[in-house]
Amino acid sequence: xxxxxxxxxxxxxxxxxIGAPSRRNTELALLVFAVVIPVFAxxxxxxxxxxxxxSGLLSYGLGxxxxxxxxxxxxxxxxxxxxxxxxxxxxxxxxxxxxxxxRLDQSKLLQSIKQAGSAAPRQxxxxxxxxxxxxxxxxxxxxxxxxxxxxxxxxxxALVLLLLPLVPxxxxxxxxxxxxxxxxxxxxxPGEFAKIVLAIFFAGYLMVKRDALALASRRFMGLYLPRGRxxxxxxxxxxxxxxxxxxxxxxxxxxxxFGMFVIMLYVAxxxxxxxxxxxxxxxxxxVGVASFEPHVQQRVQAWLxxxxxxxxxxxxxxxxxxxxxQALWAFGSGGTLGSxxxxxxxxxxxxxxxxxxxxxxxxxxxxxxxxxxxxxxYGLIVERGVRTALxxxxxxxxxxxxxxxxxxxxxxxxxxxxxxxxxxLTGMTMPFVAYGGSSVIANWALVGILIRISxxxxxxxxxxxxxxxxxxxxxxxx
Amino acid sequence: MSExxxxxxxxxxxxxxxxxxxxxxxxxxxxxxxxxxxxxxxRREAARPQQAAARxxxxxxxPQRGQQGGQGGRRGRxxxxxxxxxxxxxxxxxxxLQGQTISLGRAHDSTIVLDDxxxxxxxxxxxxxxxxxxxxxxxxxxxxxxxxxxxxTTPTPIPLGxxxxxxxxxxxxxx
Numbered sequence: 001x002x003x004x005x006x007x008x009x010x011x012x013x014x015x016x017x018i019g020a021p022s023r024r025n026t027e028l029a030l031l032v033f034a035v036v037i038p039v040f041a042x043x044x045x046x047x048x049x050x051x052x053x054x055s056g057l058l059s060y061g062l063g064x065x066x067x068x069x070x071x072x073x074x075x076x077x078x079x080x081x082x083x084x085x086x087x088x089x090x091x092x093x094x095x096x097x098x099x100x101x102x103r104l105d106q107s108k109l110l111q112s113i114k115q116a117g118s119a120a121p122r123q124x125x126x127x128x129x130x131x132x133x134x135x136x137x138x139x140x141x142x143x144x145x146x147x148x149x150x151x152x153x154x155x156x157x158a159l160v161l162l163l164l165p166l167v168p169x170x171x172x173x174x175x176x177x178x179x180x181x182x183x184x185x186x187x188x189x190p191g192e193f194a195k196i197v198l199a200i201f202f203a204g205y206l207m208v209k210r211d212a213l214a215l216a217s218r219r220f221m222g223l224y225l226p227r228g229r230x231x232x233x234x235x236x237x238x239x240x241x242x243x244x245x246x247x248x249x250x251x252x253x254x255x256x257x258f259g260m261f262v263i264m265l266y267v268a269x270x271x272x273x274x275x276x277x278x279x280x281x282x283x284x285x286x287v288g289v290a291s292f293e294p295h296v297q298q299r300v301q302a303w304l305x306x307x308x309x310x311x312x313x314x315x316x317x318x319x320x321x322x323x324x325x326q327a328l329w330a331f332g333s334g335g336t337l338g339s340x341x342x343x344x345x346x347x348x349x350x351x352x353x354x355x356x357x358x359x360x361x362x363x364x365x366x367x368x369x370x371x372x373x374x375x376x377x378y379g380l381i382v383e384r385g386v387r388t389a390l391x392x393x394x395x396x397x398x399x400x401x402x403x404x405x406x407x408x409x410x411x412x413x414x415x416x417x418x419x420x421x422x423x424x425l426t427g428m429t430m431p432f433v434a435y436g437g438s439s440v441i442a443n444w445a446l447v448g449i450l451i452r453i454s455x456x457x458x459x460x461x462x463x464x465x466x467x468x469x470x471x472x473x474x475x476x477x478x
Numbered sequence: 479m480s481e482x483x484x485x486x487x488x489x490x491x492x493x494x495x496x497x498x499x500x501x502x503x504x505x506x507x508x509x510x511x512x513x514x515x516x517x518x519x520x521r522r523e524a525a526r527p528q529q530a531a532a533r534x535x536x537x538x539x540x541p542q543r544g545q546q547g548g549q550g551g552r553r554g555r556x557x558x559x560x561x562x563x564x565x566x567x568x569x570x571x572x573x574x575l576q577g578q579t580i581s582l583g584r585a586h587d588s589t590i591v592l593d594d595x596x597x598x599x600x601x602x603x604x605x606x607x608x609x610x611x612x613x614x615x616x617x618x619x620x621x622x623x624x625x626x627x628x629x630x631t632t633p634t635p636i637p638l639g640x641x642x643x644x645x646x647x648x649x650x651x652x653x
C-alpha cells in the first residue's frame with residue numbers, strides 16, 4: 001500500500017490494491033474448529049462402543065492438530081493470501097474420515113473377516129504423506145503458471161498413468177475393476193493422480209485452442225455447431241475414456257475424465273453446444289459399452305434392482321452385489337438424525353465398508369442431517385475452487401482451477417450417487433473421507449494447487465510504484 | 479454409557495457439524511470481494527483504514543485544507559466527487575475521487591482496466607494537482623486522449639462534465 005502519511009494529496013494507491021486482507025487468522029480459527037470436531041467424534045465413538053474415552057484420544061487429536069498446524073504455517077509463509085476455507089474444510093473431511101475408519105476398525109465383525117482392523121493408523125500415515133505433498137506443492141510450486149510449460153508432457157504422463165493398470169504384471173484386477181497397480185507391497189490407484197495431471201494438460205491445451213473451438217462454428221437451431229476438425233480433441237478424449245471403460249471396466253474413472261474435459265471445454269469456449277455434445281457422447285458410449293461388457297451390465301442390474309441382486313446373492317445363486325441394497329438399508333435405518341456415532345450396523349456391509357461405502361456409515365450414524373452437512377462441506381470446497389477460478393487473472397489458472405474443482409465435484413457425485421442408488425455404482429473413493437492412500441494423497445495435492453492458484457489470484461496487485469512518473473512527481477512536491 | 483448421554487452427544491455432534499458449515503458460509507460472506515469493478519461499488523469506509531485516511535486528506539474539513547496552504551476552499555463547492563464512464567464497454571462504472579491518481583489503460587493494474595482495442599496499456603492518468611484541481615495527462619498513448627475534441631499534448635485541467643475520450647471509452651467527472 002502506498003504511504004498515506006505523506007502530506008501530499010497525490011498518492012498513488014489504486015483501488016484494486018486495497019481490500020484483499022490475508023485472512024490467515026480466520027483460517028487458523030476455522031482450522032482449530034476443524035480439528036476439534038473430529039476429536040469430539042472420536043470421543044463419541046469410544047464412549048458408544050467401549051463405554052470409555054478412547055485411550056488414543058490425545059495422541060490422535062495431537063496428530064491431526066500437528067498436521068493441520070504445520071500445513072497452516074506453510075500456507076502462512078508461502079501462500080499468505082490463499083483462500084481461508086480450503087485447508088480447514090479438507091482437514092475436517094480428512095479427520096471425520098479417520099474417525100469413521102477407526103470406528104469400523106472396532107467392529108468385531110469386520111475384524112473377524114479381515115476386512116478392517118488397523119486401517120485407521122495407516123490412513124493417518126497416508127494423511128501425513130498427503131499433507132507432506134500439499135506442503136511440497138506450496139513450497140516448490142511458486143507460481144502455477146509454471147505448469148503451463150508442461151502441457152504436453154502432462155498429456156503423456158496422464159496417458160501413461162491411465163494405462164498403467166493395463167500393463168500385465170503391474171496392474172491388478174481387484175473385484176472386477178482394473179484400476180490398481182502393485183509396486184512391492186503397495187497398491188496404487190494411478191487414476192487419482194492422473195486426474196490432476198490431466199487437468200494441467202486440458203488447461204494448457206484449451207487455453208491455446210479455445211478461440212478456434214469457440215469462434216469457428218456455424219449456428220444451427222440455437223446451437224453453435226463446431227467445425228468437423230475441431231471435434232477432434234473431444235473425440236480423442238471420448239475414445240480414451242471409452243477405452244478405460246472397456247479395458248479397466250471402471251465407469252467412474254471414465255466418467256470423471258470425460259466430464260472434466262467437457263466442463264473445461266465449456267468454460268473455455270462459453271458454448272453450450274459442447275455440453276450437449278458431451279452428454280450425447282457419454283450417453284452413447286455408456287449404453288454402447290454396457291451392451292457388451294458383462295461387468296458394466298452387472299453394475300447396471302444392481303442399480304436397477306438392488307433387492308433382486310441381494311436376494312440372489314443371499315441364496316448363493318448368482319447375484320453380484322449385495323452391497324447396493326445394504327447401503328440403502330443403512331441410509332434408511334439412519335433416518336433424519338442418525339443412530340449416533342458408533343451405534344449403527346453399517347459394518348454389515350462387509351466388503352469395502354470403509355472405502356467405497358463409507359458414506360453409508362455416515363448416513364446411518366449421522367443421518368440425513370449429517371450427510372447433508374458432509375455434502376455441503378464438499379460443496380463448499382468446490383465453491384471455493386470455482387471462486388478461485390473466477391478471481392484468477394490468467395486464463396490458464398482459471399481453467400486449471402475449474403478443472404480441478406470440477407473433477408473433485410464429479411468424483412463426489414459419482415461416489416455419492418453410486419452409494420445412494422442414483423447412478424450405477426462404481427469403484428471410486430470419496431475424496432478425503434474414504435480409506436485409501438492414493439486418494440488422500442492425490443486430493444491433498446489437488447487442494448495444494450488450488451491454494452496456490454487462489455494465493456496468486458487474491459494477492460493484491462503490487463502498489464504502482466512501477467509508475468516512475470508518479471514517484472518523481474512526489475519527490476519534487478514541497 | 480447412559481442412553482441420555484449418547485443422545486445428547488449425537489445431537490450435539492450434528493449441531494457442531496452444522497455450526498462449522500454455518501461459520502464457513504459466514505466466512506465466505508465476509509470474504510466476498512469481487513472483480514475490481516464491483517469492489518469499487520461495494521467499498522465500505524469503516525473497513526478500509528487507508529481509504530479513510532486518503533479521504534481525510536482530499537475531501538477533508540477546512541482546517542486541514544488550511545494546513546496545505548489555504549487553497550481549494552474557493553472551488554470546494556464545485557469539486558467533482560466521482561468519475562463516471564459514460565460510453566464504451568465499462569459504461570456505468572464510477573470511481574469515487576478521493577485524491578488518488580486514477581490510471582487508465584489496458585494494463586491489469588490500472589485503476590480502470592479498459593477493454594478497448596484502441597487504448598494503450600498505460601494510456602492516461604487523472605490526478606489532482608496541489609490545488610485539488612483534477613488534471614488529465616496522456617501517457618504517450620498510441621491513439622491519444624481527447625478532452626472535448628482536442629487531442630491532449632500537455633497535462634490539462636478537466637472542467638466538470640467535459641468528456642474525455644480514450645478509444646471507444648468516454649469518461650467524465652461529475653459532482
